[in-house]
Structure formats: C-alpha cells, structure tokens
Amino acid sequence: MDRASHAVRPARVxxxxxxxxxxxxxxxxxQGVDLAIEPGERVLLLGxxxxxxxxxxxxxxxxxxxxxxxxxxxxLRVDGRAPTEARGRAGLVLQDPDSQVILxxxxxxxxxxxxxxxxxxxxxxxxxxxAVDAVGLDLPLDHPTSRLSGGQKQRLALAGxxxxxxxxxxxxxxxxNLDPDGVAEVRRAVAxxxxxxxxxxxxxxxxxxxxxxxxxxxxxxxxxxELIADxxxxxxxxxxxxxxxxxxVWVPDVPLEVPDAExxxxxxxxxxxxxxxxxxxxxGRVLHEGLxxxxxxxxxxxxxxxxxxxxxxxxxxxxxxxxxxGGRVAAAPTISLGLGESPVRWRxxxxxxxIGTVFQEPEHQFVAATVRDEVAVAPRALGxxxxxxxxxxxxxxxxxxxxxxxxxxxxxxxxxxxxxxxxGSVLATRPGVVIxxxxxFGQDRLGWVELVRLLHxxxxxxxxxxxxxxDAAFIDSLGGHRIALDARGGARVGSGSRG
Amino acid sequence: MSAVELPESxxxxxxxxxxxxxxxxxxxxxxxxxxxxxxxxxxxxxxIALGIQLVLFSLxxxxxxxxxxxxxxILIAAPIAGISMLLYxxxxxxxxxxxxxxxxxxxxxxxxxxxxxxxxAIGLPAALLFLRVDPTDLADGLAQVWxxxxxxxxxxxxxxxxxxxxxxxxxxxxxxRRARGIGDHGAVRRAATMAFAxxxxxIRRGSKLATAMEARGFGAETERTWARPSQVGSADAxxxxxxxxxxxxxxxxxxxxxxxHPVWA
Numbered sequence: 010m011d012r013a014s015h016a017v018r019p020a021r022v023x024x025x026x027x028x029x030x031x032x033x034x035x036x037x038x039x040q041g042v043d044l045a046i047e048p049g050e051r052v053l054l055l056g057x058x059x060x061x062x063x064x065x066x067x068x069x070x071x072x073x074x075x076x077x078x079x080x081x082x083x084x085l086r087v088d089g090r091a092p093t094e095a096r097g098r099a100g101l102v103l104q105d106p107d108s109q110v111i112l113x114x115x116x117x118x119x120x121x122x123x124x125x126x127x128x129x130x131x132x133x134x135x136x137x138x139x140a141v142d143a144v145g146l147d148l149p150l151d152h153p154t155s156r157l158s159g160g161q162k163q164r165l166a167l168a169g170x171x172x173x174x175x176x177x178x179x180x181x182x183x184x185x186n187l188d189p190d191g192v193a194e195v196r197r198a199v200a201x202x203x204x205x206x207x208x209x210x211x212x213x214x215x216x217x218x219x220x221x222x223x224x225x226x227x228x229x230x231x232x233x234x235e236l237i238a239d240x241x242x243x244x245x246x247x248x249x250x251x252x253x254x255x256x257x258v259w260v261p262d263v264p265l266e267v268p269d270a271e272x273x274x275x276x277x278x279x280x281x282x283x284x285x286x287x288x289x290x291x292x293g294r295v296l297h298e299g300l301x302x303x304x305x306x307x308x309x310x311x312x313x314x315x316x317x318x319x320x321x322x323x324x325x326x327x328x329x330x331x332x333x334x335g336g337r338v339a340a341a342p343t344i345s346l347g348l349g350e351s352p353v354r355w356r357x358x359x360x361x362x363x364i365g366t367v368f369q370e371p372e373h374q375f376v377a378a379t380v381r382d383e384v385a386v387a388p389r390a391l392g393x394x395x396x397x398x399x400x401x402x403x404x405x406x407x408x409x410x411x412x413x414x415x416x417x418x419x420x421x422x423x424x425x426x427x428x429x430x431x432x433g434s435v436l437a438t439r440p441g442v443v444i445x446x447x448x449x450f451g452q453d454r455l456g457w458v459e460l461v462r463l464l465h466x467x468x469x470x471x472x473x474x475x476x477x478x479x480d481a482a483f484i485d486s487l488g489g490h491r492i493a494l495d496a497r498g499g500a501r502v503g504s505g506s507r508g
Numbered sequence: 509m510s511a512v513e514l515p516e517s518x519x520x521x522x523x524x525x526x527x528x529x530x531x532x533x534x535x536x537x538x539x540x541x542x543x544x545x546x547x548x549x550x551x552x553x554x555x556i557a558l559g560i561q562l563v564l565f566s567l568x569x570x571x572x573x574x575x576x577x578x579x580x581x582i583l584i585a586a587p588i589a590g591i592s593m594l595l596y597x598x599x600x601x602x603x604x605x606x607x608x609x610x611x612x613x614x615x616x617x618x619x620x621x622x623x624x625x626x627x628x629a630i631g632l633p634a635a636l637l638f639l640r641v642d643p644t645d646l647a648d649g650l651a652q653v654w655x656x657x658x659x660x661x662x663x664x665x666x667x668x669x670x671x672x673x674x675x676x677x678x679x680x681x682x683x684x685r686r687a688r689g690i691g692d693h694g695a696v697r698r699a700a701t702m703a704f705a706x707x708x709x710x711i712r713r714g715s716k717l718a719t720a721m722e723a724r725g726f727g728a729e730t731e732r733t734w735a736r737p738s739q740v741g742s743a744d745a746x747x748x749x750x751x752x753x754x755x756x757x758x759x760x761x762x763x764x765x766x767x768x769h770p771v772w773a
Contacts, residue, residue, distance in 0.1 A: 072722045096730075101723035107673055108716035111666050111724070113644055120735035125725035133735045155672060169724060330683045357691030366687040372709055373677065374684035376701045390689035420708050438689070 019048035019209045020098050020176030022069055026083030028234075029064055029073065038064045039234040040082070046226075048176070051203065051210040053220050053242065056230030057256035058423060058453050062213040065230070066179050068092060069211060070101040087177060097126045100170025104182040104451075106162035111169075115141065115157075116150025118165060122173040133172075140172035143205055144198040158316050160191025164198045171202050178202070180212040184219060185451045188316055188479040192219060199223065215453050216259040217246070229253065257453035265454075265482055267461045270309065271468075273490040279303035280344050280442050280473035281327055281352075281364075287335030288319055288326045295334050296322055300500055302492060304442070306341065309464065309474040309487040314494035320477045321369065321446050323494060327475065328366040328444045329353045340364070344441045344473070361387050365435035369446040369477075371427035375419040380411055380430055383419050387438045401437050409433040409463070425456030432463070442473040449480045461486050523568045525743065527640060532649025533744040534637045541751035542630045544759050550769045551618060553762035554625035560754045561633055570636060578639060582631035590624030597623075629758075633751075643668055648738035658732050666721060670713055677709050678702065 028040035039061040046052055056062045067073045068085055071092030087095045100122070103109050112118040119140050123133040137150065144164040157165060163183050170178065180199065184192040196219055203210060203223070212220055227245040229238035238245050246253070246260060254263040286300040296319030304310050304327065314320050325331040327338055329352025339350040344363055348355055352364055368374045377383040384405050388398040406412045409429040414422065419430055428448065435443060448464075449457050464487055468474050476487060484491070493501045526534070545557055565575075576583065594616050601614025647665040650656045681702045685691045690698060721727070762768040 067719070070723050072719050096725050096728050099723075101720075103716065103720055103723075105716055108713050109720035110669065111717070111721055113642070113669060117644055117735065121721075121726070122724035124733050124735050125728055125730070127730040127733050130733060130735060130737070133733065137735075155669075166720070173725065325683060328687065330686055357686045358689045360687060361689040366684075368680060368684050368687075370677075370680065372705060373680040374688060375705060376685070376688060376690065387689045420705075434688070 017174045017176050017206045017208055019207055020088050020095075021048045021209070022046040022177065022211075023086045023089075024065075024083070025085075027068075027085045028082040029061070029068065029079055031064075031079045032077060034079075037234055038079075039230075042083070042230075042234075042236055044228065044236065044239070046209060046211065048209055049207055050226055051224040052212070052226045052228055053217070053224040054211055054213045054228050054230070055217065055253060055258050057232050057258065058425065060230040060232055060256075061234040062230055063181050066101070066181050066211060066213050069177065070099045070179050071096060072101065097122075097173050098175055099177040099179055100173050100175035101179045102163065102166045102170055102181065102183045104185050106159045106166070106186060109166045110154045110157075110162055113154055114150065115146065115148055115152045115154055115165060118154055119150075119168045119172050122169055126173055136172045136174070137168075140168040143171060143202050144168045145194070145201065158191065159187045160194040163187065163191065163195045167195070167198055167202065171206065171208075174206075176208055178206075178208045178210045180210070180214070182214050182451075183212070185215065189481070190315070192216075196220070196223070215257070217253075218259070218261040221246075221261070232256065254454060257455040259454050265458060265461075265486070267458060267486045268465050270484075270486055270489045273305045273308040273310075277305035277308060277490075278341065280306035280341050281338060281475075282341075283327070283333075283336060283338050285336035286326070286333055286338060288322050288331070289334045290322060290331065297494070297500070298335060300336070302500060302502065304473060304475050305490050306343065306473050307468065307471045308489050309468045309476070310490040310492060311484050311488040312475060312477045312492045312494060313479065313484065315496050318494045318496050320494050324444050324446055324475065324477050325366070327352070328364050328442075329355055329360055330366060340442075346441075358390050361391055361438040361440065363440055364442040364444065365438065365440035367431050367435050367443065367445040367448060369450065371422075371431035372420065374431055374434070375427075378418060379415065380417050380419055380422070381406070381415040383430060384411075384434045384437050387434060391438055405433045405437045408436075410459075424451050425453060425459075428452060428456060428460065432460070436467075440472075442475065443467060445474070445476045447477055447479070449478065449483050457482075521569070521574055521639070523565075523570065523636075523639060526568050526637060526747070528741075528743045529747045530649045530653060530738060530740050530744050531638075531641045531646040532653045532738070533740055533747060534641065535646070535649075537747045537751040538634045538637050540748055541633055541755050544755040545626060545630055546771075548759065548762060548768055548770050549619070549622055549626070550762050550767040551622035551625055552765050552767040553758040554622060554629045556758035556761045557754055558625055558629040558632070560757065561629065564750065564754075565632075565636055575632075575636075579632055579635045582628065582635060586624045586627040586631070589627050590620040593623045594620035644736075645738070648734065648736050652734055652738040653740055659727060662721075662726070666717060667714070670710070670717065673713060674706060674710060677706055681705060 024042045024044040027042045028037050030037045054062050069087060069092055085092060087098050110118060111121050116137055119137045120133050123136055144167050146161060146164050146168060154165065184195050200223055214220055221242055224242060227242045229245060229249060231237040238249050250260050250263055253260045281304040283300050283302045287295050287298040289295040312320050312324060322331065326333055332353050338352055340352050346363060348359060375383060377386055381402060384402045385398050388401050406415055411430060411433060414426060422430060448460060464474060478484060545554060594612055595610040597616035597619035599611045599613040599615055603611060603613050605612040643665060647661045651658045651661040685698050
C-alpha cells in the first residue's frame with residue numbers, strides 16, 4: 010500500500026467575498042470571506058460558537074442546500090467549479106458519530122459513496138478495503154455498524170469519505186463527542202490518510218491541541234462570521250491566543266481559571282453507598298457485580314472508565330432511576346430525609362429534593378415548551394406556591410445566565426445553553442446529591458469554565474456531586490474523590506491530588 | 509450513546525432452497541400466495557394451502573420447534589381470531605349456546621374454523637419466507653431487480669437504522685421523567701411530551717443523516733452503481749411458480765367442493 014496507489018489530486022478552494030445567510034435569519038452567518046486554500050494545504054478552521062465554521066465547511070462540501078435553505082453572496086469554487094457541481098471532490102466527516110452511519114454493515118457503509126459516484130463494482134471493493142485499512146479499522150467487512158464504538162464510527166465515516174478518493178477532506182468537529190481513546194484513534198487515522206493520499210484538509214475543531222501537529226495553516230473566523238486571522242499555526246496562536254481562548258476555543262497553554270480539586274478524606278461520611286451492588290440495564294446483561302462504593306457527602310466525586318464499562322448505568326442506579334440487579338444502594342439519612350434508604354423505591358416527586366440527575370443528552374430531559382417552564386417543572390411538581398416557584402426559577406435563570414432565553418424553546422438552544430439549562434432545571438429543587446453524566450461533552454472552553462465553576466459553588470454549598478467523565482481537565486478540577494470502573498470486574502477508588 | 513442491537517438475521521436458522529431466493533422475490537412469492545387467500549372466507553381453501561405449505565416448509569428444513577419459536581405470535585393470534593368469530597360470527601343453522609350477544613351456531617363454527625386456518629395460511633408463509641431476510645439485501649433486491657427508485661429505497665433503508673437510536677432515546681427519556689419529578693402519574697401526558705421530544709430528535713437526526721448521505725454523493729445525477737449484486741435465477745422463478753400453484757390448487761379445491769365463498773358475496 011504505497012502512497013502512489015492511493016494518491017489523489019489535491020483540491021484547491023477559492024472563496025471571494027463569500028457570505029451566507031440562513032433562510033429565516035436576519036443575521037449573516039458568514040460574510041466577506043476571502044480565502045484561497047492551495048492544493049495539499051492542511052487548514053485548521055477556528056472560531057467561537059456560532060461563527061459559521063460548520064457552515065463554511067458544509068459550503069465547501071456542497072451540502073448547504075439550495076435557495077430555500079439560505080442565500081449566498083460572492084463566489085466559492087472548489088477546483089474552479091461550484092462545490093455542488095464538484096461532487097466527489099470533497100469528503101465530509103461530521104461531528105455526531107451516530108447520525109452518519111448509513112448502512113448496517115461496515116463494508117456496505119464505506120461502499121455507499123462509491124456507489125453514488127458510479128464507481129464500477131470491482132473497483133468499489135478495492136477502494137473499500139484500502140479505505141478501511143487506511144483508517145485502521147481492523148474489522149471484517151460484514152461487521153455490524155451498530156456494534157462500533159464512537160471512535161470506530163468516526164473512523165468508519167472517514168473511510169466512507171476517503172473511499173470516494175476526494176481531493177478535499179473536510180472534518181467538522183470529528184472528535185468533539187469522543188472519549189480520549191476515540192480522539193487519539195481518529196487523529197491517527199486522519200494522519201495516516203493524509204500521508205497516503207496527500208489530500209487538502211480543512212478541519213473545524215474546538216480542541217486545537219489535537220490537530221496542531223497535523224496542520225500547516227490556521228484560519229480564524231470572528232463572532233460576526235468574518236475572517237479575523239490567517240497564517241502559520243504558531244504565528245496565529247501567538248498573536249491570538251488570549252482572544253481565541255476568550256472566544257471559547259480550546260487553545261493550549263492558556264490556563265483554565267478554575268480551582269483545583271480538594272482532596273477528600275478517606276473516612277469522609279458517605280451520602281450514598283453501595284453494598285455488593287450489581288448493575289445492568291433492565292433485561293440487559295449484568296455489567297458489574299460486588300461493587301462496594303461510597304460517594305462522600307458534600308464533596309465532588311468523578312466516575313471514570315473506558316466506554317462500555319457501565320459508568321452511566323452505575324450513575325443511573327445510584328440516582329434511583331435504575332433498579333440494582335443485586336445488592337443495594339443506600340442513601341444516608343441526611344439525603345433520604347426520612348424516607349427509606351433505597352433511592353429506587355422513592356417516588357419520582359420524592360427524588361427531586363434528594364437526588365438530581367443530569368442526563369448526557371440535554372434533549373432527553375426537556376419536557377416544557379419554554380426555558381422558564383422547563384426550570385419550573387420540578388418546583389411545581391413539588392407543590393410549591395406559585396410565588397416560591399417564580400423566585401426559584403428567577404434565581405436559577407440568573408445564576409446560569411439564561412434570563413434572556415426565558416421564553417425560548419429548550420430544543421432551540423445551543424449546546425452550551427442546553428447543558429446549562431439541563432443543570433439548572435435540576436438545581437431548582439435543591440437536591441442534596443447531583444449526578445451528572447458526561448457534563449462537558451462537546452462544550453467549548455467558555456461553557457466548560459462556566460460549568461466547572463458552578464459545580465465548585467455547589468460543592469462549596471454542601472451539595473454532593475458525582476460526575477461521569479472522560480475529561481482530564483474536569484477530573485483535575487473536580488476529582489476530589491475518584492472511582493475508576495474497569496471494563497469488566499471491579500472498581501478502583503482513589504483520592505484526587507492537588508495540581 | 510450506542511444504539512441497541514436489532515435482531516440479527518445471521519442468527520436465524522438456514523432454510524434449504526428459500527435461502528437461495530432473492531429477498532425481493534420472496535416478497536413477491538408471499539404476495540402471490542396470500543392475495544388469492546384474502547379473497548375467499550371458506551375453510552377448505554385455507555386448509556389446503558396450509559397443508560401444502562407445511563409440507564413444503566418442512567422439506568425446506570422448518571422443524572416443528574423452529575415453527576413454534578419463529579411464528580408463535582401468529583399461532584396465538586389465529587385461534588383468538590377464531591374464537592371471536594365463534595362467538596360473534598354471523599349466526600346460521602343450529603344454535604348450540606347463547607349468552608347476551610354471543611351465539612355459537614353451525615355458521616359461526618364454520619366461520620371460526622375458516623378464519624383460524626386463514627390467519628395461519630397467510631401468516632406462516634409470510635413469517636417463514638422472511639426468516640433470514642436482511643433489510644440491506646431486501647433493499648438491494650427492490651432497487652436492482654424491481655427497479656424501484658434508489659432514492660426512495662435507500663432513504664428508507666438508512667432510516668431503519670435510526671429506529672435503534674429512537675428506542676435508546678425513548679428509554680433515556682422515560683428515566684429522565686422520573687428524575688424530573690413527573691414520573692408518578694399522568695402517563696398519557698408524559699407519553700405525549702416524550703413523543704414530541706422524540707419527533708424533534710428524529711427530525712434532527714434525520715436531517716444530519718441526510719446531510720451525511722448527500723456529502724457521500726447520494727442524490728447526484730450520476731448513474732448509481734451497486735456494490736452488492738442482487739440477482740434472480742431459476743430458484744426465484746420456481747418459488748413464485750410454487751406460490752402460484754399453491755394458491756391455484758387451494759382455490760380450485762374450494763370451487764370443486766363448492767365451499768368457495770368470496771368476501772364480496
């Protein structure tokens with residue numbers, strides 16, 4: 010598999026005064042973009058949330074849609090042609106691993122793009138094998154795509170894109186939803202693909218450090234959708250480091266201004282404890298047995314472990330949402346407030362003031378039509394007086410900077426706002442224990458810092474915190490007590506250390 | 509995040525002959541076999557069809573155990589349909605038992621028998637012919653053999669993959685309702701909010717999937733090629749012929765015996 014047999018003709022991109030306005034919006038998503046990307050260049054595209062990075066990438070790929078989707082200005086050319094007419098010249102990988110798997114078997118999924126381009130059958134399978142090999146997906150071609158991990162799904166999407174032999178590879182936050190192993194897998198695969206094909210690369214990503222070694226140019230979009238910086242990575246980062254960080258980009262070497270974890274004493278009284286606990290989804294297999302764990306009260310605990318280890322299942326079981334498959338979960342009297350010790354036996358309404366759970370996908374827990382009502386749901390379920398409900402909602406909205414969105418529909422919020430709301434709606438009933446599942450997934454730097462500070466405040470006020478996470482910086486700041494769940498078998502317990 | 513695993517056709521037992529037939533042809537055979545049986549409500553045609561089917565499927569390797577394991581919903585549904593006919597079917601002839609609206613008569617007994625046999629004669633071949641059908645293979649057959657529009661067939665195929673994600677979404681949402689303090693009562697209202705949220709997520713996922721497909725050249729003007737050949741051969745012709753023959757014999761038998769009773773009569 011030498012480079013010659015895989016090499017493609019790298020594409021060139023030219024934008025002149027290009028702009029885009031989404032249908033139904035008054036504001037331009039992008040405006041006056043002048044950008045020339047030479048064949049074979051590797052570009053990292055940065056900018057704050059809402060700066061139009063994804064829009065620009067979709068435009069390069071020719072998938073922005075027609076006149077009913079929005080209105081464009083200026084010109085945009087891929088190899089001198091309109092992107093929609095240069096189909097197959099660009100391969101696009103999107104952020105969400107689950108939404109871009111198209112077919113049920115690995116080989117078929119990779120072949121899909123080739124089929125659409127009208128590649129002859131024999132050649133399709135040659136290309137599929139080469140692509141699967143290039144991304145290091147060491148699986149049989151009839152392997153079910155439903156059994157892939159997030160990192161594997163992203164590599165599958167990459168293989169599907171490069172099987173089309175595109176001269177332009179476009180990656181739209183390909184690692185934002187992955188755990189650290191997945192991020193490393195995808196990065197390695199992209200490096201290998203570029204090595205073999207020599208294609209032009211444009212990657213959009215909040216996490217700069219992942220791609221810095223791989224790119225030779227950094228382009229920065231401002232909040233108004235205009236180009237504000239363009240140049241060699243070190244030069245742009247040196248000049249723009251602080252501004253980028255302030256705009257929410259994860260630039261390396263800018264300290265995160267959050268407190269370090271406070272070490273929790275080993276004999277700290279637990280808020281929740283388990284005895285010989287076995288966990289598993291209803292009707293699913295038992296994932297772990299014999300877990301004896303303690304979640305220290307009024308402190309922050311992080312729960313880590315590889316994908317599929319059952320972290321979320323453990324969190325849901327501790328939160329009184331899933332029934333233990335064996336053994337028991339016991340809440341301390343300071344948490345159970347007069348009820349029995351087993352959270353799963355409490356009524357839904359009784360959980361509210363005792364244990365609050367924030368789900369990984371905010372959308373899964375939204376139940377109301379406005380942000381304000383969303384926060385009010387739980388206080389109302391408690392039967393609080395209208396006045397008290399209003400007071401609490403105002404307090405939460407203010408604290409999470411959601412005041413200006415009070416009338417918005419929760420489903421229309423950005424990722425960072427939706428996360429804040431999902432946390433806020435749990436805080437409104439002041440539960441003694443708050444459990445969070447991957448709270449920092451897909452968050453930009455600003456949202457991250459904000460959330461971590463808020464969680465520190467909660468702990469400071471006496472709330473017991475348990476977070477399922479992969480995020481190293483989050484663990485540094487909130488891993489006062491740490492539980493590591495193994496893929497199979499057991500859990501290790503440790504205390505965080507400063508620094 | 510991961511999708512639930514849908515039942516895999518790979519675990520299904522293999523059948524002689526049937527497995528060599530294109531899934532699209534199997535769909536055709538099922539239609540050829542069962543459509544005539546829907547036109548009459550006599551017991552004899554259904555009995556003849558069912559008898560021949562059982563012989564043919566046992567030749568293909570369907571054991572009684574397999575039959576029960578794979579078709580039990582039909583085996584339960586058939587007598588239930590029969591019992592309702594027995595009690596409430598149009599009465600005629602001798603009345604054997606009567607209670608309020610329920611009346612068992614010669615006519616209702618005959619109707620009950622006919623309906624039970626018919627549900628079996630229509631349900632069993634449909635279930636058994638599709639024992640090992642993979643949705644992808646069926647889509648390939650529909651698009652390449654039947655020449656249905658690729659855009660439509662592949663769109664539907666890609667959408668089936670999202671079903672697993674929706675099941676996951678639904679589960680997470682039910683748990684979250686309990687966590688939000690609204691899990692104690694109001695099940696109908698709760699289901700309504702979940703259905704709405706699921707719809708929003710479905711539209712969002714669907715549009716992302718559509719973008720992903722478009723980015724891979726789906727819907728382009730270019731003539732599409734197919735990575736997996738989907739062919740038909742003599743086995744396919746034979747299966748359709750068999751299906752037609754079974755249908756013809758059972759209808760002819762009913763006509764000859766004088767039991768033929770079209771639904772419109």
